[in-house]
Amino acid sequence: MVILKPGQALSLWHKAMLAQVHDDAPDLTTRQMAILLTIYLDPPPHTVRGLAAHLNVTKPVITRALDTMGILGFVRRRRDERDRRNVLIQRTVQGSEYLENLGILISQEAGKVT
Amino acid sequence: MVILKPGQALSLWHKAMLAQVHDDAPDLTTRQMAILLTIYLDPPPHTVRGLAAHLNVTKPVITRALDTMGILGFVRRRRDERDRRNVLIQRTVQGSEYLENLGILISQEAGKVT
DNA sequence: CTTTCTTATTACGGAGCCGTAATTATTTTC
DNA sequence: GAAAATAATTACGGCTCCGTAATAAGAAAG
Numbered sequence: 001m002v003i004l005k006p007g008q009a010l011s012l013w014h015k016a017m018l019a020q021v022h023d024d025a026p027d028l029t030t031r032q033m034a035i036l037l038t039i040y041l042d043p044p045p046h047t048v049r050g051l052a053a054h055l056n057v058t059k060p061v062i063t064r065a066l067d068t069m070g071i072l073g074f075v076r077r078r079r080d081e082r083d084r085r086n087v088l089i090q091r092t093v094q095g096s097e098y099l100e101n102l103g104i105l106i107s108q109e110a111g112k113v114t
Numbered sequence: 115m116v117i118l119k120p121g122q123a124l125s126l127w128h129k130a131m132l133a134q135v136h137d138d139a140p141d142l143t144t145r146q147m148a149i150l151l152t153i154y155l156d157p158p159p160h161t162v163r164g165l166a167a168h169l170n171v172t173k174p175v176i177t178r179a180l181d182t183m184g185i186l187g188f189v190r191r192r193r194d195e196r197d198r199r200n201v202l203i204q205r206t207v208q209g210s211e212y213l214e215n216l217g218i219l220i221s222q223e224a225g226k227v228t
Numbered sequence: 229c230t231t232t233c234t235t236a237t238t239a240c241g242g243a244g245c246c247g248t249a250a251t252t253a254t255t256t257t258c
Numbered sequence: 259g260a261a262a263a264t265a266a267t268t269a270c271g272g273c274t275c276c277g278t279a280a281t282a283a284g285a286a287a288g
Contacts, residue, residue, distance in 0.1 A: 002118060002126065004224035006217030012116065013220060014151035016127075021148045021169055029245075030134050030141045037128035048266055055135055058247065063267055068244085085254045085265040103120030106127060110118035143275075162236055172277070177237060182274085199235040199284050231288075238281070244274085251268070258261080 008113050015109035023105075025098065026072060031057065032065045036074060039089055040099055046089040047080075074098055122227050129223035137219075139212065140186060145171065146179045150188060153203055154213055160203040161194075188212055 004012070020027050028036065034055055039046050042054075048066070052059045066089060069075045074095035080086035118126070134141050142150065148169055153160050156168075162180070166173045180203060183189045188209035194200035 002116075002122060002224040002227045004116060004118075004126075004221050006214065006221045008116060009220035009224065010151065010213060010217040011155060013130075013216070014148070014155050017144055017148040017151060018169070020144050021171070027144045029143070030131055031245090034128070034131040034135045037124065037131060041125060041128050049264090055132070057135070059266065060247075060268085061245085064245070083255070083265085087266065099124060100120065102127070103124040106123035107118050107120045110116040110123065113116045145275095163234090173236065174238085174277075175275090178275070197235085197285070201236065229288100231286100233284105233286075235284080236282085239279085241276105241278100243276075246271105246273075248271100249269085252266085254263100254265080256261100256263070258259105 011113050012106070012110055015112065016106050019105050019109060025101070028069070029065075031055065031061060032069060035062065035065045036069060036095065036099070039075060040091055040095065044088070044090075045080075047086050048089075049086075051089070069095075125227050126220070126224055129226065130220050133219050133223060139215070142183070143179075145169065145175060146183060149176065149179050150183060150209065150213070153189060154205055154209065158202070158204075159194075161200050162203075163200075165203070183209075 035051055038051060038054060048059050048062045051062045055062075066075055066077060070077065072094070073092055076090045076092050078088045078090055080088050149165055152165060152168060162173050162176045165176045169176075180189060180191060184191065186208070187206055190204045190206050192202045192204055194202050
Protein backbone atom coordinates (compact mmCIF):
# COMPACT_ATOMS: atom_id res chain seq x y z
CA MET A 1 0.00 0.00 0.00
CA VAL A 2 1.24 3.42 -0.99
CA ILE A 3 0.49 6.45 1.14
CA LEU A 4 -0.14 9.48 -1.02
CA LYS A 5 -2.19 12.42 0.23
CA PRO A 6 -4.37 14.27 -2.30
CA GLY A 7 -2.06 17.26 -2.36
CA GLN A 8 0.95 15.06 -2.93
CA ALA A 9 -0.97 13.18 -5.61
CA LEU A 10 -1.65 16.40 -7.49
CA SER A 11 1.94 17.46 -7.20
CA LEU A 12 3.11 14.12 -8.54
CA TRP A 13 0.56 14.29 -11.35
CA HIS A 14 1.80 17.74 -12.20
CA LYS A 15 5.45 16.72 -12.39
CA ALA A 16 4.63 13.63 -14.41
CA MET A 17 2.52 15.63 -16.88
CA LEU A 18 5.22 18.25 -17.26
CA ALA A 19 7.82 15.59 -17.88
CA GLN A 20 5.54 14.01 -20.49
CA VAL A 21 5.06 17.32 -22.26
CA HIS A 22 8.77 18.11 -22.28
CA ASP A 23 9.67 14.61 -23.36
CA ASP A 24 10.22 13.81 -27.03
CA ALA A 25 8.24 10.59 -26.70
CA PRO A 26 4.81 10.70 -28.32
CA ASP A 27 2.19 11.47 -25.75
CA LEU A 28 -0.80 9.21 -26.03
CA THR A 29 -4.35 10.21 -25.29
CA THR A 30 -5.86 9.20 -21.96
CA ARG A 31 -7.72 6.37 -23.64
CA GLN A 32 -4.70 5.14 -25.53
CA MET A 33 -2.65 5.14 -22.35
CA ALA A 34 -5.35 3.27 -20.46
CA ILE A 35 -5.51 0.67 -23.23
CA LEU A 36 -1.74 0.27 -23.42
CA LEU A 37 -1.40 -0.16 -19.66
CA THR A 38 -4.20 -2.69 -19.58
CA ILE A 39 -2.48 -4.72 -22.28
CA TYR A 40 0.79 -4.69 -20.38
CA LEU A 41 -0.38 -5.01 -16.80
CA ASP A 42 -3.42 -7.26 -17.02
CA PRO A 43 -2.99 -10.94 -17.88
CA PRO A 44 -3.56 -11.94 -21.52
CA PRO A 45 -5.23 -12.78 -23.77
CA HIS A 46 -6.52 -9.37 -24.85
CA THR A 47 -9.11 -8.92 -27.55
CA VAL A 48 -10.75 -5.85 -29.02
CA ARG A 49 -14.04 -6.81 -27.50
CA GLY A 50 -12.51 -7.49 -24.10
CA LEU A 51 -10.66 -4.19 -24.00
CA ALA A 52 -13.75 -2.30 -25.14
CA ALA A 53 -15.77 -3.85 -22.33
CA HIS A 54 -13.04 -3.26 -19.76
CA LEU A 55 -12.71 0.43 -20.62
CA ASN A 56 -16.39 0.85 -21.35
CA VAL A 57 -15.84 2.34 -24.80
CA THR A 58 -16.93 1.28 -28.28
CA LYS A 59 -14.90 -1.17 -30.33
CA PRO A 60 -13.84 1.33 -33.00
CA VAL A 61 -12.09 3.26 -30.26
CA ILE A 62 -9.99 0.19 -29.54
CA THR A 63 -9.34 -0.52 -33.21
CA ARG A 64 -8.15 3.01 -33.83
CA ALA A 65 -5.99 3.06 -30.73
CA LEU A 66 -4.39 -0.21 -31.83
CA ASP A 67 -3.75 1.27 -35.27
CA THR A 68 -1.99 4.27 -33.76
CA MET A 69 -0.02 2.34 -31.19
CA GLY A 70 0.79 -0.30 -33.77
CA ILE A 71 2.42 2.36 -35.95
CA LEU A 72 4.38 3.46 -32.91
CA GLY A 73 5.43 -0.16 -32.47
CA PHE A 74 3.93 -0.45 -28.99
CA VAL A 75 1.53 -3.32 -29.73
CA ARG A 76 1.08 -6.06 -32.32
CA ARG A 77 -2.02 -7.80 -33.64
CA ARG A 78 -2.33 -11.52 -34.23
CA ARG A 79 -5.29 -13.57 -35.38
CA ASP A 80 -6.62 -16.08 -32.91
CA GLU A 81 -6.24 -19.38 -34.80
CA ARG A 82 -8.77 -21.11 -32.58
CA ASP A 83 -11.47 -18.55 -33.43
CA ARG A 84 -10.40 -16.50 -36.37
CA ARG A 85 -12.89 -13.77 -35.65
CA ASN A 86 -10.79 -12.71 -32.70
CA VAL A 87 -7.69 -10.57 -32.76
CA LEU A 88 -5.20 -11.14 -29.98
CA ILE A 89 -3.24 -8.08 -28.98
CA GLN A 90 0.35 -8.68 -28.02
CA ARG A 91 3.12 -6.75 -26.35
CA THR A 92 6.32 -5.65 -28.04
CA VAL A 93 9.82 -4.84 -26.91
CA GLN A 94 9.33 -1.19 -27.79
CA GLY A 95 6.10 -0.98 -25.83
CA SER A 96 7.77 -2.55 -22.82
CA GLU A 97 10.58 -0.06 -22.99
CA TYR A 98 8.21 2.86 -23.32
CA LEU A 99 6.26 1.85 -20.23
CA GLU A 100 9.38 0.97 -18.33
CA ASN A 101 10.69 4.47 -18.90
CA LEU A 102 7.35 5.93 -17.90
CA GLY A 103 7.38 3.96 -14.66
CA ILE A 104 10.90 5.12 -13.85
CA LEU A 105 9.97 8.70 -14.65
CA ILE A 106 6.95 8.72 -12.34
CA SER A 107 8.91 6.92 -9.66
CA GLN A 108 11.65 9.53 -9.80
CA GLU A 109 9.17 12.38 -9.64
CA ALA A 110 7.50 10.74 -6.66
CA GLY A 111 10.80 10.89 -4.88
CA LYS A 112 10.83 14.66 -5.30
CA VAL A 113 7.38 15.14 -3.80
CA THR A 114 7.62 16.44 -0.27
CA MET B 115 9.34 12.15 0.07
CA VAL B 116 7.14 9.48 -1.46
CA ILE B 117 8.47 6.01 -2.09
CA LEU B 118 7.04 4.57 -5.28
CA LYS B 119 8.82 1.85 -7.23
CA PRO B 120 8.55 1.93 -11.04
CA GLY B 121 6.19 -1.05 -11.08
CA GLN B 122 3.98 0.55 -8.46
CA ALA B 123 4.08 3.81 -10.39
CA LEU B 124 2.80 2.10 -13.52
CA SER B 125 0.09 0.37 -11.59
CA LEU B 126 -1.01 3.65 -10.05
CA TRP B 127 -0.90 5.35 -13.44
CA HIS B 128 -3.03 2.55 -14.86
CA LYS B 129 -5.69 2.84 -12.19
CA ALA B 130 -5.75 6.61 -12.43
CA MET B 131 -6.10 6.50 -16.22
CA LEU B 132 -8.87 3.92 -16.02
CA ALA B 133 -10.72 6.00 -13.47
CA GLN B 134 -10.34 9.03 -15.72
CA VAL B 135 -11.73 7.16 -18.71
CA HIS B 136 -14.68 5.81 -16.77
CA ASP B 137 -15.38 9.15 -15.17
CA ASP B 138 -17.96 11.50 -16.65
CA ALA B 139 -15.64 14.46 -16.14
CA PRO B 140 -14.11 15.81 -19.33
CA ASP B 141 -10.65 14.41 -19.81
CA LEU B 142 -8.17 17.04 -20.80
CA THR B 143 -5.21 16.49 -23.07
CA THR B 144 -1.80 16.05 -21.52
CA ARG B 145 -0.92 19.63 -22.35
CA GLN B 146 -4.14 21.03 -21.00
CA MET B 147 -3.67 19.09 -17.77
CA ALA B 148 -0.10 20.29 -17.43
CA ILE B 149 -1.23 23.88 -17.95
CA LEU B 150 -4.10 23.60 -15.50
CA LEU B 151 -1.91 22.09 -12.80
CA THR B 152 0.74 24.73 -13.29
CA ILE B 153 -1.87 27.45 -12.85
CA TYR B 154 -3.16 25.90 -9.66
CA LEU B 155 0.05 24.65 -8.06
CA ASP B 156 2.63 27.24 -9.03
CA PRO B 157 2.48 30.71 -7.49
CA PRO B 158 0.81 33.44 -9.57
CA PRO B 159 0.81 35.56 -11.60
CA HIS B 160 0.45 33.41 -14.71
CA THR B 161 0.62 34.84 -18.22
CA VAL B 162 0.35 33.24 -21.64
CA ARG B 163 3.98 33.94 -22.29
CA GLY B 164 5.07 32.57 -18.94
CA LEU B 165 3.10 29.36 -19.34
CA ALA B 166 4.36 28.88 -22.89
CA ALA B 167 7.95 29.21 -21.69
CA HIS B 168 7.38 26.96 -18.70
CA LEU B 169 5.88 24.15 -20.79
CA ASN B 170 8.12 24.84 -23.77
CA VAL B 171 5.23 25.13 -26.24
CA THR B 172 4.09 27.93 -28.54
CA LYS B 173 1.75 30.64 -27.33
CA PRO B 174 -1.21 29.61 -29.49
CA VAL B 175 -1.19 26.30 -27.65
CA ILE B 176 -1.71 28.19 -24.40
CA THR B 177 -4.37 30.46 -25.86
CA ARG B 178 -6.35 27.52 -27.20
CA ALA B 179 -6.03 25.57 -23.99
CA LEU B 180 -7.29 28.58 -22.05
CA ASP B 181 -10.22 28.86 -24.46
CA THR B 182 -11.17 25.25 -23.89
CA MET B 183 -10.68 25.27 -20.14
CA GLY B 184 -12.41 28.62 -19.92
CA ILE B 185 -15.51 27.11 -21.50
CA LEU B 186 -15.29 24.31 -18.94
CA GLY B 187 -15.12 27.00 -16.26
CA PHE B 188 -11.74 25.85 -14.97
CA VAL B 189 -9.86 29.10 -15.55
CA ARG B 190 -10.62 32.78 -16.10
CA ARG B 191 -8.77 35.50 -17.99
CA ARG B 192 -8.20 39.00 -16.72
CA ARG B 193 -6.32 41.88 -18.30
CA ASP B 194 -3.29 43.07 -16.42
CA GLU B 195 -4.14 46.73 -15.72
CA ARG B 196 -0.50 47.62 -15.13
CA ASP B 197 0.49 46.35 -18.57
CA ARG B 198 -2.54 45.86 -20.68
CA ARG B 199 -0.72 43.63 -23.13
CA ASN B 200 -0.65 40.89 -20.55
CA VAL B 201 -3.43 38.50 -19.68
CA LEU B 202 -3.45 37.17 -16.15
CA ILE B 203 -4.88 33.70 -15.79
CA GLN B 204 -6.87 33.08 -12.66
CA ARG B 205 -8.26 30.12 -10.84
CA THR B 206 -11.95 29.38 -10.38
CA VAL B 207 -14.03 27.49 -7.87
CA GLN B 208 -14.91 24.89 -10.49
CA GLY B 209 -11.28 24.38 -11.42
CA SER B 210 -10.35 23.94 -7.78
CA GLU B 211 -13.07 21.37 -7.31
CA TYR B 212 -12.04 19.49 -10.43
CA LEU B 213 -8.43 19.22 -9.29
CA GLU B 214 -9.41 18.46 -5.73
CA ASN B 215 -11.43 15.51 -6.95
CA LEU B 216 -8.57 14.40 -9.16
CA GLY B 217 -6.18 14.49 -6.19
CA ILE B 218 -8.54 12.46 -4.07
CA LEU B 219 -9.03 9.96 -6.87
CA ILE B 220 -5.31 9.40 -7.38
CA SER B 221 -4.75 9.26 -3.64
CA GLN B 222 -7.40 6.59 -3.28
CA GLU B 223 -5.97 4.54 -6.12
CA ALA B 224 -2.53 4.81 -4.55
CA GLY B 225 -3.94 3.20 -1.45
CA LYS B 226 -4.93 0.18 -3.53
CA VAL B 227 -1.47 -0.31 -5.02
CA THR B 228 0.32 -3.20 -3.37
C1' DC C 229 4.63 61.29 -32.25
C1' DT C 230 6.41 57.76 -34.99
C1' DT C 231 9.01 53.54 -35.05
C1' DT C 232 10.06 49.38 -32.84
C1' DC C 233 9.23 45.80 -29.72
C1' DT C 234 6.25 42.87 -27.02
C1' DT C 235 1.96 40.29 -25.78
C1' DA C 236 -1.79 37.80 -27.11
C1' DT C 237 -4.99 36.29 -30.47
C1' DT C 238 -6.83 34.80 -34.91
C1' DA C 239 -6.46 32.55 -39.54
C1' DC C 240 -5.55 28.57 -42.07
C1' DG C 241 -4.53 24.03 -43.83
C1' DG C 242 -3.55 19.52 -42.01
C1' DA C 243 -4.01 15.65 -38.90
C1' DG C 244 -6.24 12.69 -35.36
C1' DC C 245 -10.01 11.21 -32.58
C1' DC C 246 -15.05 10.76 -31.79
C1' DG C 247 -19.67 8.09 -32.29
C1' DT C 248 -22.93 5.88 -35.32
C1' DA C 249 -23.80 2.98 -38.94
C1' DA C 250 -22.50 -0.04 -42.57
C1' DT C 251 -19.30 -3.85 -44.03
C1' DT C 252 -16.43 -8.08 -43.93
C1' DA C 253 -15.08 -12.41 -42.13
C1' DT C 254 -15.97 -16.22 -39.23
C1' DT C 255 -18.58 -19.21 -36.24
C1' DT C 256 -22.75 -21.07 -34.39
C1' DT C 257 -27.49 -22.52 -34.75
C1' DC C 258 -31.20 -24.77 -36.73
C1' DG D 259 -25.76 -25.85 -45.70
C1' DA D 260 -28.68 -21.53 -45.11
C1' DA D 261 -29.65 -18.17 -41.60
C1' DA D 262 -28.52 -15.86 -37.48
C1' DA D 263 -25.07 -14.31 -34.41
C1' DT D 264 -20.52 -12.58 -33.28
C1' DA D 265 -15.82 -10.08 -33.86
C1' DA D 266 -13.39 -6.64 -35.90
C1' DT D 267 -12.89 -3.16 -39.18
C1' DT D 268 -14.07 0.62 -42.31
C1' DA D 269 -16.80 4.70 -43.77
C1' DC D 270 -18.49 9.13 -42.80
C1' DG D 271 -19.36 13.71 -41.00
C1' DG D 272 -18.12 16.47 -37.06
C1' DC D 273 -15.10 18.37 -33.76
C1' DT D 274 -10.63 19.57 -31.61
C1' DC D 275 -5.98 19.97 -31.73
C1' DC D 276 -1.54 21.14 -34.06
C1' DG D 277 2.22 24.52 -36.03
C1' DT D 278 3.19 28.48 -38.81
C1' DA D 279 2.16 32.89 -40.21
C1' DA D 280 -0.43 37.01 -40.06
C1' DT D 281 -2.96 40.38 -37.15
C1' DA D 282 -4.38 43.63 -33.30
C1' DA D 283 -3.43 46.16 -29.22
C1' DG D 284 -0.36 48.22 -26.03
C1' DA D 285 4.24 49.83 -24.26
C1' DA D 286 8.89 51.51 -24.84
C1' DA D 287 12.48 53.91 -27.39
C1' DG D 288 14.13 57.32 -30.27
